[in-house]
Amino acid sequence: MDKRYRAVWQIIKSVLAALFGVQSQQQHQQDFKHSSPWPFIVIGGVVIVILVSILIAIAQQAITI
Numbered sequence: 001m002d003k004r005y006r007a008v009w010q011i012i013k014s015v016l017a018a019l020f021g022v023q024s025q026q027q028h029q030q031d032f033k034h035s036s037p038w039p040f041i042v043i044g045g046v047v048i049v050i051l052v053s054i055l056i057a058i059a060q061q062a063i064t065i
Helices: 002-019 025-033 038-064
Strands: none
Touching: 002 025, 002 038
16 A cells, blocks of 8 residues: 555646656656556546646636625
């Protein structure tokens, strides 16, 4: 279970680094060398939904002030 947790955490770190544009080319190649792109796509989608939800909540709070 610990190995799986580390793998998920590594995918999350890679997705966040790619989202903010700070992921190195070497890390990008390493990510897709040994695994399928689907975990990155799924976690990336979840991260985008969370980010958009946070931005909507902030905008709604700003409008009501």
